[in-house]
Amino acid sequence: MASFNKVILLGNLTRDPEVRYTPKGSAVCDLGLAVNRNYTLDNGEKREEVTFVDVVLWARLAEIAGEYLKKGRPVFIEGRLQMDSWDDKQTGQKRTKLRVVGETMQLIGGRPGGGGAAGDSPETERPPRAAEKPAAPASAAPSAPDDDEIPF
Numbered sequence: 001m002a003s004f005n006k007v008i009l010l011g012n013l014t015r016d017p018e019v020r021y022t023p024k025g026s027a028v029c030d031l032g033l034a035v036n037r038n039y040t041l042d043n044g045e046k047r048e049e050v051t052f053v054d055v056v057l058w059a060r061l062a063e064i065a066g067e068y069l070k071k072g073r074p075v076f077i078e079g080r081l082q083m084d085s086w087d088d089k090q091t092g093q094k095r096t097k098l099r100v101v102g103e104t105m106q107l108i109g110g111r112p113g114g115g116g117a118a119g120d121s122p123e124t125e126r127p128p129r130a131a132e133k134p135a136a137p138a139s140a141a142p143s144a145p146d147d148d149e150i151p152f
Contacts, residue, residue, distance in 0.1 A: 005080040007100050009053060010108070011035035012074050019066035029062035031055040031069070031102075033077065054099040055079070061105055074108035 014032035021027055037049045055077055057065050069075060079102040088095050 007077075007079050007081055009033060009035055009055070009077045009079075009100065010074070011053070013069055013071050014052060016071050017065045017069050019062055026059055027062035027066075029057040029065045031057065031065060031075075031077075033075070054097070055102050056082075056099060057102045057105065061102060065105060068107055076106040076108055077102045078104040 011033040014034050018030045019027055020029075031054070033053045033055055035051045035053060037051070038046065039049070040046050065075075077100065079100045081098060082101045083096055083098050085094060085096045087093070
């Protein structure tokens with residue numbers, strides 16, 4: 001039987017990332033992510049449902065998260081579900097927790113400190129570079145690109 005384990009999340013951090021290192025020196029980062037769902041009931045009442053998800057990142061991804069992410073920042077995570085189980089030291093009972101192991105991450109919004117909380121205010125938008133030219137009007141006959149117009 002085939003199986004597939006893929007999670008895609010876009011949400012805001014509920015706390016600052018916690019980065020630690022294993023005895024062998026590999027970075028591990030724990031994140032709390034809040035994912036919102038907005039919907040409307042049959043009577044027209046609008047509702048918002050929030051789901052809190054624990055995410056763990058490893059290696060360089062963990063270090064990047066610790067350096068650039070802060071509480072409240074939006075982030076896009078792709079990963080897989082993992083069930084962790086352990087014995088509770090206080091009660092001796094078996095405990096389990098479902099969390100996401102992040103495999104890729106994309107930072108959303110602009111750089112922090114440029115205005116808004118997530119840094120995505122209009123003041124922080126990147127101005128066009130001098131090398132960027134407006135699109136030329138389409139002509140009837142396609143022309144070969146000029147060597148000066150190749151962007152690399």
